[in-house]
Amino acid sequence: xxxxxxxxxxxxxxxxxxxxxxxxxxxxxxxxxxxxxxxxxxxxxxxxxxxxxxxxxxxxxxxxxxxxxxxxxxxxxxxxxxxxxxxxxxxxxxxxxxxxxxxxxxxxxxxxxxxxxxxxxxxxxxxxxxxxxxxxxxxxxxxxxxxxxxxxxxxxxxxxxxxxxxxxxxxxxxxxxxxxxxxxxxxxxxxxxxxxxxxxxxxxxxxxxxxxxxxxxxxxxxxxxxxxxxxxxxxxxxxxxxxxxxxxxxxxxxxxxxxxxxxxxxxxxxxxxxxxxxxxxxxxxxxxxxxxxxxxxxxxxxxxxxxxxxxxxxxxxxxxxxxxxxxxxxxxxxxxxxxxxxxxxxxxxxxxxxxxxxxxxxxxxxxxxxxxxxxxxxxxxxxxxxxxxxxxxxxxxxxxxxxxxxxxxxxxxxxxxxxxxxxxxxxxxxxxxxxxxxxxxxxxxxxxxxxxxxxxxxxxxxxxxxxxxxxxxxxxxxxx
Numbered sequence: 001x002x003x004x005x006x007x008x009x010x011x012x013x014x015x016x017x018x019x020x021x022x023x024x025x026x027x028x029x030x031x032x033x034x035x036x037x038x039x040x041x042x043x044x045x046x047x048x049x050x051x052x053x054x055x056x057x058x059x060x061x062x063x064x065x066x067x068x069x070x071x072x073x074x075x076x077x078x079x080x081x082x083x084x085x086x087x088x089x090x091x092x093x094x095x096x097x098x099x100x101x102x103x104x105x106x107x108x109x110x111x112x113x114x115x116x117x118x119x120x121x122x123x124x125x126x127x128x129x130x131x132x133x134x135x136x137x138x139x140x141x142x143x144x145x146x147x148x149x150x151x152x153x154x155x156x157x158x159x160x161x162x163x164x165x166x167x168x169x170x171x172x173x174x175x176x177x178x179x180x181x182x183x184x185x186x187x188x189x190x191x192x193x194x195x196x197x198x199x200x201x202x203x204x205x206x207x208x209x210x211x212x213x214x215x216x217x218x219x220x221x222x223x224x225x226x227x228x229x230x231x232x233x234x235x236x237x238x239x240x241x242x243x244x245x246x247x248x249x250x251x252x253x254x255x256x257x258x259x260x261x262x263x264x265x266x267x268x269x270x271x272x273x274x275x276x277x278x279x280x281x282x283x284x285x286x287x288x289x290x291x292x293x294x295x296x297x298x299x300x301x302x303x304x305x306x307x308x309x310x311x312x313x314x315x316x317x318x319x320x321x322x323x324x325x326x327x328x329x330x331x332x333x334x335x336x337x338x339x340x341x342x343x344x345x346x347x348x349x350x351x352x353x354x355x356x357x358x359x360x361x362x363x364x365x366x367x368x369x370x371x372x373x374x375x376x377x378x379x380x381x382x383x384x385x386x387x388x389x390x391x392x393x394x395x396x397x398x399x400x401x402x403x404x405x406x407x408x409x410x411x412x413x414x415x416x417x418x419x420x421x422x423x424x425x426x427x428x429x430x431x432x433x434x435x436x437x438x439x440x441x442x443x444x445x446x447x448x449x450x451x452x453x454x455x456x457x458x459x460x461x462x463x464x465x466x467x468x469x470x471x472x473x474x475x476x477x478x479x480x
Contacts, residue, residue, distance in 0.1 A: 005086055007094060014094070015201070016062065018087075018135060025201035026098050029064055030235035035197050035245065036212055037068040037131060038237050040165035042228040043220065044128045045074050047161050052076035053128040056157070058115040058145070059167075060133035061087035063099030066108055069131075070100075071231040079127075081111040081118045088112060115145055122157045130154050132166040136273075140310060143270040146181060148263045151188045161218040164190060169273070171196045171252055173208030177272035179256040181213065183302035184269070187261050190215030193225075193293050195245040222294040243294070250289035260305040271309045274342040309341045369397060 008015040013026040024032065044053055054077045057065050061082030069075050080103065082088060088110060091103050103110055111118060115134075132154070137143040144150060154164055166185070171178040171194070178194070185192040195212040202210050214220060225246070230237065262269035307314040342351075372394040380387075 003084065003086075005090070007090075014098075016090075016095075019138065021136065021138070022201060022205050022207070023135065024062065024064065028200050028236075029098070031197060031199050031237075032202075032210065033064045033068050034234055034237040035195060035242075036133060036165050036167060037065050038071075038230065038234070039195075039214060039225065039228055039242065040129050040131065040163045041069060041072050041075065042230070043214070043216070043224055044163050045072065045229060046224055046227065047163075047218070048128055048159075051128070054126060055079070055129040055131065056081070056119075056127045057131045057133055058082075058119070059135070060131065061091055062095050063091035063102040064095070065131055065133045066102035066105070067099045070102055070105055070107065071233075076107060078105075078108045079111065080108060081113060081115050083112065083114045085112045116150060116153070119150075119153045119157060124156050125159050126157050128159055128162045130158055130162070130164045132164065134167055136169055137270060140267045140270045143262065143267055143273075144264060146184070146262055146269050148184050148187055148261055151185055151190065155188050155190065155217065158217070161216060164213075164215045166213040166215065168194070168211035168213055170208035171211045171248065173206075174273055174276050175252055175255045176259050176276055177269055178211050180259045180262050180269050180272050181211075182256055183259055183300065184261040184263075185213055185215050186298065186300035187302070189217055189300075191217070191219045191297060193220050193246055194248065196248060197245050219297050225294055246294045247290045247292045249287065250291055251287060253291040257301065260303050263304060266305050266308045267310050268305055271341060275309075369394075372397065 004017075004019050006017040006020075008017070015025040016023045041053070041055070051074070053072070053075045055069055055075055057069070057078065057080040059082055060066060060080055061084055066078055066080055069078055088103065091099055092101075102108060132145070134145055135142070137146060151164075158164060164185075166181070168181050169177045182192055182194055192213055192215040195214065196209045197212075199207075199210050202208070225243065226239075228239070228242065230239065259272070260266070260268050372390065375390055376394060
């Protein structure tokens, strides 16, 4: 995937974007970097007194996190690994007035490679602090460095009682994704404290409040946070504005018990980012009730999801088990939205919701008579048995007769064509029914038989066809 880097220049500041997403605005980047770095290093200083600290920065190629690490005399060695040489080049040129030349400092060693591979080659129990300063993932590949397996590697290279600091996502805009990260950290035995802060430039870009995590294999105590050492010349962080960031609105904090963790096999973080259920409107209303995470020490209490919701075969199996197994599936379907996950960053849940809300209307867009007639014009290209069954099916539809038992292969053929039309309409509606005409062009109560009959039963037939088709695909995959 190509990466676009863009710098917006103002009179007294710059803003840096990767693929259109703001990475930092020099006007307030100190809020981000000081919250990410200062508490982690100060905790390590308390725990490893009279010790030369070794720190690893994963990501952070802009040099701003390294700048804040260099404020501490106790930090004697900083390794920084970032896969993008262009960002590192910018750090040593355009960003130098802001990072104060941090990547050229004698304490800093820069490695230009992918972080996961780099960390896997490191020895155990080496670093006192690990700073994960990654960008928000925009693909399943990006999300690997937020997985349980990644944090297991981080735990391995940390000296016991060492500190990990992690850039998260927005706890109020991407609530499920934020707590997914929290539970994933807990799952590898990191005692974890979540933080949330307001960064004006992030809020102006509609990113919401921003989240971080502090973790360690040793419990992080309130007294440690209250006694944090603050180096001179900080731009933002003080004791007074640090302590409140560990408090979360009760309605938001409650979601930490409603998520599953992120693994390489089950990409829940990226699923949550794509499919974040719209929070109830009142979740953003301040009720005055808070959870102070400095006062609680939680154990891992989530689960590993048994399906990968971004894998088509897994989702198909889930459909079979949870929808069509219901004895009255035609009358009592569950909320189907959860079974049609968004799988692309350019989609969003409300698009799928709107599509599903208009499913009956969409089905009515398919004129079964015309579809069958089109197939019959090319019947010579079909196997004789399928051609015969197709004629029988066409006659039954034409004269509104009971369908009876149909050949499964013919069912699969009709279903494949119908679902292809519907799914193409969902993904690229202009390609199927012409721009602007794929919703509402016909009444939702219109029929498949030139205006007579009830479309509901036909829709249910297609639903049943779908289940059989998916089952056939899975069965063939197993047999192969």
